[in-house]
Amino acid sequence: MxxxxxxxxxxxxxxxxxxxxxxxxxxxxxxxxxxxxxxxxxxxxxxxxxxxxxxxxxxxxxxxxxxxxxxxxxxxxxxxxxxxxxxxxxxxxxxxxxxxxxxxxxxxxxxxxxxxxxxxxxxxxxxxxxxxxxxxxxxxxxVPKGARVTLKPKRVLVAWDASLEASRAVRESLGILSAANEVRIVMIDPIEDERHHGAEPGADVATYLSRHGVKVAVDRLPSSNHFVADVLRQHAIDTGAELIVMGAYGHSRLRERIFGGVTKSLIEEPGLPILMAR
Structure with a gap:
């Protein structure tokens, strides 16, 4: 839409x-x-x-x-x-x-x-x-200070964890994703089972997006003892992404406030434009 x-x-x-x-x-x-x-x-x-x-x-x-x-x-x-x-x-x-x-x-x-x-x-x-x-x-x-922002980005990174929040973010951004030249589905330490990412992590969401005409690729990345937010930010830079799309607050706000989390970290230091949905 x-x-x-x-x-x-x-x-x-x-x-x-x-x-x-x-x-x-x-x-x-x-x-x-x-x-x-x-x-x-x-x-x-x-x-x-x-x-x-x-x-x-x-x-x-x-x-x-x-x-x-x-x-x-x-x-x-x-x-x-x-x-x-x-x-x-x-x-x-x-x-x-x-x-x-x-x-x-x-x-x-x-x-x-x-x-x-x-x-x-x-x-x-x-x-x-x-x-x-x-x-x-x-x-x-x-949109953080100094960032160049467009709602017609050519390269988009989707932070995918198979959650309801991530699914909502993908659905809300379909118009942006279908018009992009490249959309990278990025998963950090994906779990291969039916309760999480399925037998082939990223395959289901990639198939869904491809039916909407999205030019999609899947990146499965290890965290290697780094914070997930840092891995996402660095991969966005490495792939030349102009926008990150992600679900927000998969955990409660109280838990994120006390223990930290991906959403909290990216709100505090976005690095580049981020579209969030919940």
Whole structure:
């Protein structure tokens, strides 16, 4: 399915680089751009009672609303000068509701684009990624600083572990994969049994993709005591991949937060553009 609507989220302390990035991708594939301007509301300093009686807290909230309105005005002007079709919305959610608000908005887009400014944001990054992955049912695209990104890549690496999450990522990116010149299915230490990768690891997914016209090759790689994320990043570089496609959070977020994991590592250091789905 082609991407027809892209979403990007921006905060009041962000510049316009992420917006230009998303607009450029929309122009490349003739898609509509949705922009959500978001500011997470300041929490009361002394609990719920303080939220009712504290003039300082109320003044802070009023100031934040003004900041949000100014940022929305700046973004609106930029979008009006852009050649792409676009719409703008804003929200001022509490901390606990921010990812759900983002997820609801992302349900009406085909892809959420997360650029370098958002990836560097301490206040919004985690909420945007969590909302995009867990509350929308849609994929996200991570674009690190300095990376060249296109939604018409010639060479794509698919990180395949036979999981439901990886299957969703492949399904969501079929339009990209079928148009590429080369798609490499990469498995790290694949297990040869019916509960995992089957008798011939990679054969089933390669056959599925070939029926969609994907020019596919299969790479079975040993981890050799290296982290899986590092092996994937290096193989992407070695094969000249312009995009990595992968499932996200095959383990729980809590487990990844405590012990680490492939998703967590690649979110922290993408290296190159990554399309993730869950």
């Amino acid at each position: 082609p991407f027809k609507t892209l979403l990007t989220v921006t905060g009041p302390d962000h510049g316009d680089d992420d917006l230009r990035l998303a607009a450029g991708l929309c122009e490349e594939i003739d898609a509509h751009l949705c922009v959500l301007v978001l500011l997470i509301a300041a929490p009361p300093s002394g609990g719920e009672y303080a939220a009712v009686v504290s003039p300082a807290w109320l003044a802070e909230r009023e100031a934040e609303v003004e900041i949000l309105e100014r940022r929305s005005s700046v973004v609106s002007k930029m979008l009006s000068e852009s050649p792409v079709s676009a719409d703008l919305s804003s929200d001022y959610p509490e901390q606990s509701w921010a990812d759900e608000i983002i997820g609801r908005r992302a349900r009406y887009a085909d892809l959420t684009v997360i650029g370098a400014e958002m990836l560097a944001s301490r206040s919004l990054k985690e909420k945007v990624i969590a909302g995009g992955l867990f509350s929308s049912g849609r994929p996200i695209l991570l």
